[in-house]
Amino acid sequence: VNRIERLAAGLERPLLVSKGVNVTYLTGGFRSSNVALLVDPSGAATLYTDFRYAESARAVAGVEFVQTRRDVIGGLAELLAGRSVAVEAPHLSWAAVEALRAGGVEVAASAGLVEALRALKEPAEIEAIRAACALSDLVYGDLTEKRLDGRTEQEIAWFVERRFRERGADALAFPSIVASGVNGALPHASPQPVEIPAGTLVTVDMGCVVDGYCSDCTRTFATGPLPDRLTEAYAVCLQAQLDGLAAVRAGAPAAEVDAASRVAVAAAGLTDAYGHGLGHGVGQEVHEAPTMRPESEDVLAVGNVVSVEPGIYLPGLGGVRIEDLVVVTATGCDVLTGFGKLL
Ligand code: ZN
Ligand code: ZN
Numbered sequence: 001v002n003r004i005e006r007l008a009a010g011l012e013r014p015l016l017v018s019k020g021v022n023v024t025y026l027t028g029g030f031r032s033s034n035v036a037l038l039v040d041p042s043g044a045a046t047l048y049t050d051f052r053y054a055e056s057a058r059a060v061a062g063v064e065f066v067q068t069r070r071d072v073i074g075g076l077a078e079l080l081a082g083r084s085v086a087v088e089a090p091h092l093s094w095a096a097v098e099a100l101r102a103g104g105v106e107v108a109a110s111a112g113l114v115e116a117l118r119a120l121k122e123p124a125e126i127e128a129i130r131a132a133c134a135l136s137d138l139v140y141g142d143l144t145e146k147r148l149d150g151r152t153e154q155e156i157a158w159f160v161e162r163r164f165r166e167r168g169a170d171a172l173a174f175p176s177i178v179a180s181g182v183n184g185a186l187p188h189a190s191p192q193p194v195e196i197p198a199g200t201l202v203t204v205d206m207g208c209v210v211d212g213y214c215s216d217c218t219r220t221f222a223t224g225p226l227p228d229r230l231t232e233a234y235a236v237c238l239q240a241q242l243d244g245l246a247a248v249r250a251g252a253p254a255a256e257v258d259a260a261s262r263v264a265v266a267a268a269g270l271t272d273a274y275g276h277g278l279g280h281g282v283g284q285e286v287h288e289a290p291t292m293r294p295e296s297e298d299v300l301a302v303g304n305v306v307s308v309e310p311g312i313y314l315p316g317l318g319g320v321r322i323e324d325l326v327v328v329t330a331t332g333c334d335v336l337t338g339f340g341k342l343l
Helices: 003-008 020-027 051-058 072-079 094-102 113-118 123-143 153-166 181-185 228-247 254-260 263-267
Strands: 015-017 035-039 045-049 064-067 084-088 106-110 177-180 201-206 208-210 217-222 279-281 288-292 305-308 311-314 318-321 324-328 333-335
Touching: 003 020, 003 035, 003 113, 015 020, 020 035, 020 045, 020 113, 035 072, 045 051, 045 072, 051 064, 072 094, 084 094, 094 106, 113 288, 123 153, 123 201, 123 208, 123 217, 123 305, 123 324, 153 177, 153 201, 177 181, 181 201, 181 311, 181 318, 201 228, 201 318, 217 228, 217 318, 228 254, 228 263, 228 305, 228 311, 228 318, 228 324, 254 288, 288 305
Parallel strands: 015 084, 045 064, 084 106
Antiparallel strands: 015 035, 035 045, 177 201, 201 217, 279 288, 279 305, 305 324, 311 318, 324 333
């Protein structure tokens, strides 16, 4: 059963898929910045895009192609007049919904249907993510051939970007984070033109894209002997990360896996220093379903690819985050990121 048929099987009315990455997924690789795919409960699907993408749209198997004007939604408001469709509420703008309604289309909200399919990776998808993770292991090896202190955060970020491309990555999955010293207390710090000091922690969070799929991995390095509080923070974060990994398995509520990673942190009195969720799904997007955080209602399933990434952030001192990417299995998980985690 192909992806469109799997989606169609759960539909009560036609679904207008307008998020580009969801269309790419359902069509097995078609990319357009201006696109919609109407999937009928019968399994029939119609692909709408403009002239610029028409040639490649015609080559997509298993869908009917209809060329629209540049304003795809405006075109659909006419083409679908009198019909009732569900739309992807988190991704379609208010203006687009109003345009569809003005044209006489009955619109109902839906959410997460394609994302739920995307969360269950097929073997080929897992292999692409595995390849992207293997490149990140290699780039961490390249990066740590030389000392980090004395180089700037921005130099490190550029080194990472260049090495990813030289080793065969198609692109970065996201702008690399290189956060040293007090910057390390900011979970999403952007690299600064400042020399990395000796005797502190440096958090490097990076990922690349291979065959359309992302990797995501964080390691934290020491640039010499550390203040005791940072040594302790690293040890606590590593324990939290190992506890999180040990809790991952199919059938586990994501909130419980998240909770497992907080036990060691609470015991160390650092609860408030770990202010984000344990992890997130990774695939064509670097953040996708499922999510592992205290309020998550997701339940892990075989074939999910999730990050496991607790962090401890100590304002004015520094921070640590350790992140692996794993495939969820029936009994646990298969860790895709292999670079060492000893400080
Ligand atoms: Zn990351
Ligand atoms: Zn991540």
